[in-house]
Amino acid sequence: xxxxxxxxxxxxxxxxxxxxxxxxxxxxxxxxxxxxxxxxxxxxxxxxxxxxxxxxxxxxxxxxxxxxxxxxxxxxxxxxxxxxxxxxxxxxxxxxxxxxxxxxxxxxxxxxxxxxxxxxxxxxxxxxxxxxxxxxxxxxxxxxxxxxxxxxxxxxxxxxxxxxxxxxxxxxxxxxxxxxxxxxxxxxxxxxxxxxxxxxxxxxxxxxxxxxxxxxxxxxxxxxxxxxxxxxxxxxxxxxxxxxxxxxxxxxxxxxxxxxxxxxxxxxxxxxxxxxxxxxxxxxxxxxxxxxxxxxxxxxxxxxxxxxxxxxxxxxxxxxxxxxxxxxxxxxxxxxxxxxxxxxxxxxxxxxxxxxxxxxxxxxxxxxxxxxxxxxxxxxxxxxxxxxxxxxxxxxxxxxxxxxxxxxxxxxxxxxxxxxxxxxxxxxxxxxxxxxxxxxxxxxxxxxxxxxxxxxxxxxxxxxxxxxxxxxxxxxxxxxxxxxxxxxxxxxxxxxxxxxxxxxxxxxxxxxxxxxxxxxxxxxxxxxxxxxxxxxxxxxxxxxxxxxxxxxxxxxxxxxxxxxxxxxxxxxxxxxxxxxxxxxxxxxxxxxxxxxxxxxxxxxxxxxxxxxxxxxxxxxxxxxxxxxxxxxxxxxxxxxxxxxxxxxxxxxxxxxxxxxxxxxxxxxxxxxxxxxxxxxxxxxxxxxxxxxxxxxxxxxxxxxxxxxxxxxxxxxxxxxxxxxxxxxxxxxxxxxxxxxxxxxxxxxxxxxxxxxxxxxxxxxxxxxxxxxxxxxxxxxxxxxxxxxxxxxxxxxxxxxxxxxxxxxxxxxxxxxxxxxxxxxxxxxxxxxxxxxxxxxxxxxxxxxxxxxxxxxxxxxxxxxxxxxxxxxxx
Numbered sequence: 001x002x003x004x005x006x007x008x009x010x011x012x013x014x015x016x017x018x019x020x021x022x023x024x025x026x027x028x029x030x031x032x033x034x035x036x037x038x039x040x041x042x043x044x045x046x047x048x049x050x051x052x053x054x055x056x057x058x059x060x061x062x063x064x065x066x067x068x069x070x071x072x073x074x075x076x077x078x079x080x081x082x083x084x085x086x087x088x089x090x091x092x093x094x095x096x097x098x099x100x101x102x103x104x105x106x107x108x109x110x111x112x113x114x115x116x117x118x119x120x121x122x123x124x125x126x127x128x129x130x131x132x133x134x135x136x137x138x139x140x141x142x143x144x145x146x147x148x149x150x151x152x153x154x155x156x157x158x159x160x161x162x163x164x165x166x167x168x169x170x171x172x173x174x175x176x177x178x179x180x181x182x183x184x185x186x187x188x189x190x191x192x193x194x195x196x197x198x199x200x201x202x203x204x205x206x207x208x209x210x211x212x213x214x215x216x217x218x219x220x221x222x223x224x225x226x227x228x229x230x231x232x233x234x235x236x237x238x239x240x241x242x243x244x245x246x247x248x249x250x251x252x253x254x255x256x257x258x259x260x261x262x263x264x265x266x267x268x269x270x271x272x273x274x275x276x277x278x279x280x281x282x283x284x285x286x287x288x289x290x291x292x293x294x295x296x297x298x299x300x301x302x303x304x305x306x307x308x309x310x311x312x313x314x315x316x317x318x319x320x321x322x323x324x325x326x327x328x329x330x331x332x333x334x335x336x337x338x339x340x341x342x343x344x345x346x347x348x349x350x351x352x353x354x355x356x357x358x359x360x361x362x363x364x365x366x367x368x369x370x371x372x373x374x375x376x377x378x379x380x381x382x383x384x385x386x387x388x389x390x391x392x393x394x395x396x397x398x399x400x401x402x403x404x405x406x407x408x409x410x411x412x413x414x415x416x417x418x419x420x421x422x423x424x425x426x427x428x429x430x431x432x433x434x435x436x437x438x439x440x441x442x443x444x445x446x447x448x449x450x451x452x453x454x455x456x457x458x459x460x461x462x463x464x465x466x467x468x469x470x471x472x473x474x475x476x477x478x479x480x481x482x483x484x485x486x487x488x489x490x491x492x493x494x495x496x497x498x499x500x501x502x503x504x505x506x507x508x509x510x511x512x513x514x515x516x517x518x519x520x521x522x523x524x525x526x527x528x529x530x531x532x533x534x535x536x537x538x539x540x541x542x543x544x545x546x547x548x549x550x551x552x553x554x555x556x557x558x559x560x561x562x563x564x565x566x567x568x569x570x571x572x573x574x575x576x577x578x579x580x581x582x583x584x585x586x587x588x589x590x591x592x593x594x595x596x597x598x599x600x601x602x603x604x605x606x607x608x609x610x611x612x613x614x615x616x617x618x619x620x621x622x623x624x625x626x627x628x629x630x631x632x633x634x635x636x637x638x639x640x641x642x643x644x645x646x647x648x649x650x651x652x653x654x655x656x657x658x659x660x661x662x663x664x665x666x667x668x669x670x671x672x673x674x675x676x677x678x679x680x681x682x683x684x685x686x687x688x689x690x691x692x693x694x695x696x697x698x699x700x701x702x703x704x705x706x707x708x709x710x711x712x713x714x715x716x717x718x719x720x721x722x723x724x725x726x727x728x729x730x731x732x733x734x735x736x737x738x739x740x741x742x743x744x745x746x747x748x749x750x751x752x753x754x755x756x757x758x759x760x761x762x763x764x765x766x767x768x769x770x771x772x773x774x775x776x777x778x779x780x781x782x783x784x785x786x787x788x789x790x791x792x793x794x795x796x797x798x799x800x801x802x803x804x805x806x807x808x809x810x811x812x813x814x815x816x817x818x819x820x821x822x823x824x825x826x827x828x829x830x831x832x833x834x835x836x837x838x839x840x841x842x843x844x845x846x847x848x849x850x851x852x853x854x855x856x857x858x859x860x861x862x863x864x865x866x867x868x869x870x871x872x873x874x
Contacts, residue, residue: 046161048079049107051156059157060359062346063149063194066096066187072156073101073183080163082106082173090244092864096187098244103162103179105171108135115178116252122384123253123330123391124466125427136380137254138389139180139331140369141322144231145187147221147342149197149263150358150811154365155183161185161370173377180252186223186230186241193221197345207347207355209265216342219647226659227651228856231259232488234325235474236857237425238655249326255383256293257331258372259322260338260365265348265356267339268307270366271297274316274323274335280480281399281469282316282327285386285843289332292379296371306364317481318488321472328470330390332383336368355522391466391468398463398472402442404509405475406433408501409457414545416459417607419498426474428467431511433458442477444495445787447771447817452503477504478818489767489791492857493732496769496789499860535585536612538624539599541572543579543783544561546859549866551606552581553663556634558598561587566779567628569621569859572613579782579871582624584616632874635682635712640694642670649688652853656865660856674699678706683869686719688851695722704728708841714868717794720847724798730805730838731847734797734828765792765829767818772809772834772850780808780837780846780869785862789817790834790850791858795825798833798849809835812839835864837872844873 052058052070064072077086085102092098108115118130119137140158142151159181161170184190193216201213208214219227224241233242265269272290294310301308316333319325323333338361340348346358376383393399407419409432423430433454441452461471473479474494481490495502541551543564555562563582568575588595603610613624622628637657641650657665666678668684673694678684684703695703707713715723724731772788774781781788788809800807811832821829838845846868852861 009216025503043483048160049075050160058359059153060346060357060362063197063358064153064156065194065198066184066191067792068098069156070097070184073099073159073663076159076163083109084163085112087248089248090241092186092188093240094188096191098185098187098241099183099589100248101159101181101183103174103181104135104177105174108175108178109551110438112178119253120251122388124395125253125391133240133474134384135175135177135203136177136256136376136383137180137570138256138258138373138376139182139249139252139254139326140372141182141185141257141259143183143190144185144322145222145229145261146191146343147193147216147225148260148338148340148870149190149193149221149342150262150338150340151260151359151365152184152190153358154260154369155181155364155387156360157366158369159183170373170862173373176377176380177373179373180254182245185245188225189221189223189230191221191520193342196221201345205346205780207349209343209349211345212346213345214343217646218643219650220342223341225649226655227647228655229648231261231322232320232855234322235319235492235618236855237422238856243425246425253329254326254331255380255385255387256372257322257326257333258336258369259334260369262341262344262361263304263337263339265340265344266350266352267337269339269368270302270309270312270314270335270337271368272334273311274314275312277315277317277482277486279317279319279324279328279473280482281473283386283390285389286327286332288332289383289386293332293334293372293375296375297368300367300371301364303343304367315486316359317479317486318490318492319470320488320492328473330387330469331468334372336365338364351384351675380513389782390469390491392779394466394468395464400463400472400476400505402472402476403463403507404505405449405453405461405471405495406441406454406503406505406509407459407461407495408503409433409455409459411500412544413609414547415498415500415859418546419494419500420459422494423461426467426470428461428471430459430461431513433460434457434510434512439503439505439507439509441503444477444493444502444504447477454503454509460509462508462511464508475502475504475510480503481820486766486820487612489793489819491767491769491791491817493818496817497791497858497860499784499789530555534614535596536584537614537616538584539603540576540611540613541581541583541603541608542576543581544863545783546866547607548581548783549863550661550663551602551608552632552866552870553661554602554606555583555599556632558602559591560595560598560602562632563587563624563629564632564779564782564874565622565629567621569618569623569626569627571615571618571624572611573619574611576621576782578777579779579867582629583610584624618799630874631683632870633871634681636666637683637685637869638666638668638681639687640670640673640686641687642665642673643692643695644670644691645687645689646718647716648855649851652851652856653685653687653716655856656853656862660862661866670694674702678703678711679709681711683712683714685869686716688717689719691719691722700726704840707843707845710842712844712846712868712873714846714848717851720849723845723847728840729845730801731833732799732801734799734832762794762822762824764822765795766820767791767793768821769817770829771815771817773805773815774823775808778806778837779805779809779873780835780864780867782871788864789860791853791861792821792829792850793854793855795828795831796834796849797828800831800833801836801838806836807833808837839873846872 075082087100090098121130122124139568142155228239238245272294327333339363348356437454442449552600565580630845639653658662723729770792772790776784834849852864
C-alpha cells in the first residue's frame with residue numbers, strides 16, 4: 001500500500017487522538033513505521049519548496065537550527081538532479097556535519113571532476129593542459145562566525161534561486177560557472193547562538209536594545225567549539241573545521257571567493273572595494289575586479305535605496321582571512337559585512353531610531369550573493385584567463401627580491417617536521433639542499449643580510465612554483481605596509497612563528513626532491529644502543545619542541561616516572577642540554593616488562609627520538625642519579641573560564657591540552673571558582689581577561705595560600721597585568737615618563753581631530769615580532785637558545801623583577817624584528833620584563849606577559865608554555 005500526502009500535510013499533536021480513533025492500531029503501527037520513508041519520498045518527489053514552504057515560517061521570523069538548515073539544503077539538492085551535488089567534507093568538534101553544495105549546468109555537472117582537474121592544470125598543480133571552454137569557479141562561504149547568523153538564513157534563498165528551473169536568468173549564469181556553496185562554515189557557533197536566542201526571545205520579538213534577547217552571554221556564538229575565530233584561521237588551519245574545508249578548497253582553487261559576515265547593528269552594509277592597506281602582492285587585476293564586483297553590488301543597493309559603504313575598515317593585508325588567503329591563492333577574495341550580528345536578533349532599534357529586521361539583513365546578503373554570481377558569470381572568461389596568468393607568473397617570474405627560503409636542517413626535528421607538514425597542507429613544494437655551500441642572504445636570527453652557511457639537510461623552498469605568491473607572503477621577513485591603519489597583525493613570518501633558523505636568498509637554490517637519509521629532520525625513531533633483551537639502564541629524550549611535551553604528558557598518564565636534567569651532561573659520547581628527559585628503569589619497577597614497550601610506543605606515537613643508554617655514568621656533568629636530575633610529578637591542571645575571561649584566550653589553552661597534547665585539564669567556571677577546593681590541583685592557569693570581579697581580595701588571598709602550599713599559578717597577559725603591583729606579587733609596572741611630559745610644549749595638546757586615530761596608533765603594537773632575551777638556565781626557558789621570538793600585541797610596560805623573582809625573558813634595546821609598532825610603544829618596549837617566575841612559599845607564580853599560545857599558530861612558544869606547566873618548580 002502506498003500513501004501519498006498533499007504537499008502541505010503535517011501531523012499536529014492535537015490531531016493524534018483523532019487518528020487513533022479512526023485507524024485500527026495495526027494500521028497506525030504500519031504508518032509510524034513507514035512514516036520516515038513516506039515523508040522522504042514526498043520531499044523528493046514533490047515540487048521544489050521555497051524556504052518558507054519547507055520550514056513553515058517566513059525567512060526572518062526566527063533563526064533556523066543547523067539541522068533544519070541542512071534538511072532544506074538536502075531538499076534543494078534532491079530537486080536539482082544533474083545540476084546540484086551535495087558533498088559532506090567533514091564534521092565539527094561537536095560532530096555536526098560540514099557540507100558543500102556544487103551547482104552547475106547539466107552539461108558542466110556531467111564533467112565536474114574534469115573541470116576541477118582542468119582548474120588545477122591552469123594553476124600548474126596538475127599535469128597536462130586544460131581542455132575546452134572553462135567555466136569560472138565561484139565559492140560562497142556563509143556563517144564563519146556563528147552569531148553572524150543572517151548568512152545561513154540568506155543562503156537558503158540563494159540555494160532556492162540556484163535550483164529553481166523557472167529562474168531563467170540564473171540558469172543562464174550557471175552555463176558559465178561552477179558554484180560551490182558552504183551553507184555554514186561554523187555550525188557549532190551557529191547553534192550556540194541560535195539555540196540561545198530562540199530560548200530567551202520574547203514570543204513577539206522585542207526590538208529594544210536593552211532586552212535580554214540582545215545581550216548574548218559569554219562566550220557568545222562567534223567562535224567554534226574551542227572558541228577559535230575561524231575567520232583568522234585560513235592561513236594557519238589549526239582547527240578541524242579549517243583543515244577539512246581547505247583540503248577541498250585546494251582541490252578546486254576557485255577564481256572568486258566571497259565570505260559573508262555581519263558587524264555591529266548600527267552599521268549599514270559593506271562590500272568591495274576593500275580599504276587600504278592592500279598587500280603588495282595583490283595583482284592589479286585582483287584590485288580591478290574588486291571594483292567590478294563592487295559596481296554590480298552598488299547598482300542593486302542604489303536601486304533599492306539601501307545604505308552601504310566601501311573602502312573603509314576592511315583591508316586586504318594579513319593572510320589569515322577569508323578574503324586575503326584566497327587572494328594569495330589566485331582568487332578574487334571579498335568580505336561582505338551586514339550590520340547586525342549577535343546583538344541584532346530578529347528586530348533591533350538602532351541609535352538612529354530605525355528598526356533593523358532580520359528580514360532586511362537577509363535581503364541584503366541575498367542581493368550581494370546574486371550580484372557576485374552575475375558579475376562572475378558575465379566576466380568568466382577574464383576571470384579564468386587572469387587566474388591562469390596569476391599562476392603562470394608565479395611559476396616563471398615570482399615576485400619579490402628573494403627567490404629561495406632555507407630552514408636550517410640542524411634545527412629541532414619536531415619543529416622542522418611541523419613546518420613541512422604545514423607546507424604540505426598549503427600545496428607548497430620543498431626540497432633539501434644538495435651540498436654544503438656559503439651564500440649571501442637575509443638571516444632571520446640576526447635581522448641582517450650576511451654570509452650564511454648552508455648544509456645538505458637544510459629544507460629549501462624555491463619561489464619557482466605555483467604557490468610562490470603565498471610563499472612570499474608567509475616567509476617574507478618584513479611585509480610592506482603602505483598604511484599603519486590595518487585590521488590585524490602586521491608580522492607572521494614562518495621562521496619566526498616556528499622558532500627556526502632560516503635564511504632568505506636572492507638566488508634560486510637547487511634542491512633534491514627527497515631528504516637525505518641522514519637528515520636530522522627525518523621522522524624520529526628510537527635509537528637503540530642496547531637491544532631490548534639487554535634492558536637499557538635508561539632512556540634519554542631531548543627537550544626541544546611540542547612533540548617532546550606531548551611525549552612527557554603521555555608517559556605520565558601511563559604511570560611512567562620521568563626525571564629532568566637541570567644541567568647539561570654528556571654520556572656515551574653525546575651531549576645533552578638542560579631539560580633532557582631521563583626515564584630510568586629504577587623507579588619504574590612496578591611496570592615490569594611493560595616499561596620498555598611503553599617508552600618505545602609513546603616515543604614513536606609522539607615522533608620523538610629516544611636514546612637508550614647502558615649506564616647512569618656521565619663523562620661530564622651530573623650522573624643520571626645526580627641532584628641536578630630531579631623527578632617530575634604528573635600535574636593536575638585547571639584553567640579558569642567564564643565571564644571576565646577572554647573566550648579566545650581560554651580556548652587557546654583548552655585546545656592546547658585537549659587537541660595538541662591530549663592531556664587532561666579541568667575547566668573551572670568563574671561563577672563558582674571561590675568555592676573550589678584548590679588543594680585538588682597542582683596548576684591553575686589564568687588566561688587573558690579582566691580579573692577585577694573574578695578575583696576579589698578574599699579570593700586572591702586564598703589563591704596565594706594555595707601557591708604557598710605548593711601550587712603553581714600561571715598568569716597570561718591581562719592576568720599578569722592584574723597581579724602586577726598587588727600585595728605579595730613582585731611584578732610591577734614601569735612609571736610613566738612624567739619628566740618628559742613636563743618638558744613638553746604647551747601646544748602638544750593642540751591636536752587635529754581628524755588625526756586622532758593615527759595618533760592612538762603611536763601607542764599600539766599591531767602584532768609585531770620581538771627578539772626576547774632568555775635566561776635558558778631557568779626551567780621556564782629549557783629547550784631554547786639565548787633568544788625567543790615573541791609575537792607582541794600589547795605594549796609590555798613592566799619593570800625587571802627584584803630579588804625573589806626571575807627575569808627569564810626580557811626585551812632590551814634593539815629587540816624589534818618585524819611588524820608595526822608605534823613610536824611611543826617602541827619606547828615602552830625597551831628594557832621591559834616579558835616572562836618569568838616568582839617563588840612564593842613552596843609554590844611559584846609564572847608570569848607570561850606575552851601569550852605563547854596565540855591562535856595556536858605561534859609554534860615557537862608552545863615549548864615555553866609546556867615548561868610552565870610541566871617543568872617549572874617541581
